[in-house]
Amino acid sequence: MSSTSKQEYMDQAEEAILHTYQRFPVVLDRGEGVYLYDTDGKKYLDFAAGIAVCGLGYHYPGFDEALKAQTEKLLHVSNLFYHVPAVHAAQKLKKVSGMDRVFFTNSGTEAIEGAIKLARKYAYLKDGKNDHEIIAMNHSFHGRSMGALSVTGNEKYQKPFRPMIGGVVFADFNDLDSVKAKINEKTCAIIMETIQGEGGIYPASETFLKDVRKLCDAHDILLILDEIQCGMGRTGAMFCWQNYGVKPDIMTVAKALGGGVPVGAFLCTEKAAAMGAGDHGTTYGGNPFVCAAADKVLDIFEQDHILEHVREVGAYLDARLEELSAQYDCITAHRGMGLMQGLELNIAPQTVINRALQQGLILISAGTNVLRFVPPLIITNDHVDEMIEKLKRCFSANLG
Numbered sequence: 561m562s563s564t565s566k567q568e569y570m571d572q573a574e575e576a577i578l579h580t581y582q583r584f585p586v587v588l589d590r591g592e593g594v595y596l597y598d599t600d601g602k603k604y605l606d607f608a609a610g611i612a613v614c615g616l617g618y619h620y621p622g623f624d625e626a627l628k629a630q631t632e633k634l635l636h637v638s639n640l641f642y643h644v645p646a647v648h649a650a651q652k653l654k655k656v657s658g659m660d661r662v663f664f665t666n667s668g669t670e671a672i673e674g675a676i677k678l679a680r681k682y683a684y685l686k687d688g689k690n691d692h693e694i695i696a697m698n699h700s701f702h703g704r705s706m707g708a709l710s711v712t713g714n715e716k717y718q719k720p721f722r723p724m725i726g727g728v729v730f731a732d733f734n735d736l737d738s739v740k741a742k743i744n745e746k747t748c749a750i751i752m753e754t755i756q757g758e759g760g761i762y763p764a765s766e767t768f769l770k771d772v773r774k775l776c777d778a779h780d781i782l783l784i785l786d787e788i789q790c791g792m793g794r795t796g797a798m799f800c801w802q803n804y805g806v807k808p809d810i811m812t813v814a815k816a817l818g819g820g821v822p823v824g825a826f827l828c829t830e831k832a833a834a835m836g837a838g839d840h841g842t843t844y845g846g847n848p849f850v851c852a853a854a855d856k857v858l859d860i861f862e863q864d865h866i867l868e869h870v871r872e873v874g875a876y877l878d879a880r881l882e883e884l885s886a887q888y889d890c891i892t893a894h895r896g897m898g899l900m901q902g903l904e905l906n907i908a909p910q911t912v913i914n915r916a917l918q919q920g921l922i923l924i925s926a927g928t929n930v931l932r933f934v935p936p937l938i939i940t941n942d943h944v945d946e947m948i949e950k951l952k953r954c955f956s957a958n959l960g
C-alpha cells in the first residue's frame with residue numbers, strides 16, 4: 561500500500577472521527593506474536609500491547625479458533641437467560657481471584673461504575689442513608705464515564721465536565737495519614753489502583769496497602785482495588801494485590817481479560833455482594849462471545865504457565881531498565897513490577913516515543929514524564945534485548 565493512501569486514511573479518520581486522541585501517524589494493519597505491521601508493511605516490536613490489553617499478543621495458538629467456534633454458535637443473548645460461556649468464565653475468575661461473585665461489563669470504566677454502585681448499596685443497606693463518601697487517590701485513573709471520572713484524581717480530565725458525582729474525597733496515594741484524615745462515619749469505600757498506571761507507574765507500598773486494609777476492617781469500609789491495568793498476570797501474580805497478601809472487598813478487571821475482545825468485570829466477596837435483582841444491569845455485558853474470549857484467555861494462562869513466564873521475563877526487563885537508568889542522565893527514576901514498568905525522564909517522553917516508532921518500536925507514556933512499558937506478557941528476553949537496543953538508539957540520538 562502506498563504512502564499516499566496511508567495519508568488518505570489518516571485524513572479520512574480526522575474528518576469522520578471525533579478528535580479525542582492525538583494519534584501517531586501510523587495505520588496499523590495486522591499483528592503476529594509480539595509484532596505489529598502497518599499498511600506500508602513496516603514491522604514494529606510492540607511494547608504497549610494496545611495499552612495493556614493484548615496480554616497474549618496477536619494470534620496466540622488456539623485463541624482465534626476459540627473465538628471462531630463461539631461466533632458459529634451464538635454471539636449474543638440477553639442477560640435474561642443463562643448461557644454456558646459466562647458460567648465457565650465466571651467460575652475461572654472466581655478461582656484465580658478467590659473472590660465470590662462476578663459481574664461482567666463491556667469496559668474498565670463500567671466495571672468501576674459497578675464497583676461504586678455496589679459500595680454505595682452496601683452502605684445503604686447498613687444504615688439506610690444516602691450520604692456515603694468514597695475516598696479516592698490523587699493522580700489515579702479509573703476511566704472516562706462520569707462515575708469513574710469522579711474518582712479519577714486528575715484535574716485536567718475532570719475540569720470541563722463538572723459537576724462530578726457527589727460524595728468523593730481525595731487522599732494521597734501511599735500516605736496513610738492523608739487517608740485517615742478523610743475517614744468519617746459517612747465513608748463507605750476506599751478506591752485505588754494497586755499500581756497507579758496512567759498516573760506514572762507508582763506501585764502501592766506494602767505497608768500502605770496493608771494499613772489501608774486494616775483501616776477498612778476497623779471501620780467496616782470496603783476496599784476497592786482497580787486491577788484493570790495491573791491485573792491479569794502483568795506483575796507475575798494473576799492480580800497485583802496477590803503480591804501483597806491483602807485482599808480487596810471489590811476489585812475491577814478489564815483490559816487484558818478478553819485478550820483484545822472488549823470485556824471487563826467487577827468481582828466482590830460474599831460479604832460485599834450487596835446487589836439484588838434489578839439493582840444493576842447491562843445489555844451487552846458478559847455475552848457469550850466475550851465470555852468465550854475471557855474463558856479461553858484464562859485457560860491459556862493456566863495451561864501455558866503465563867504467570868511463571870511473566871515472573872522470569874519481568875525480572876529481566878526490570879534488570880535491563882535498571883541498567884539503562886544508570887547509563888543515561890535523562891532517566892531520573894525507574895519504577896514498576898513485572899511487565900508493568902516505567903522510566904521517568906527529564907526530557908519529553910513524546911520525543912523518545914516518536915524516535916522509537918521510526919526504529920520500529922511501539923512505546924507509550926504515562927503521566928507527563930514517564931515512558932511506560934506494558935508489553936504482551938509473552939515477550940521473551942530476546943525481545944527485551946531488542947527493545948533495549950532500539951531504545952538506546954533513541955536516547956543516543958537525543959544526546960547528540
Ligand SMILES: *Cc1c(COP(=O)(O)O)cnc(C)c1O
Pocket residue numbers: 667668669670672701702703704753757758786787788789790814815
Ligand atoms: C484503562 C483503565 C481504566 C478504564 O478502562 P476502559 O476500558 O478504558 O474504560 C480504569 N482503570 C485503570 C487502572 C485503567 O488502566
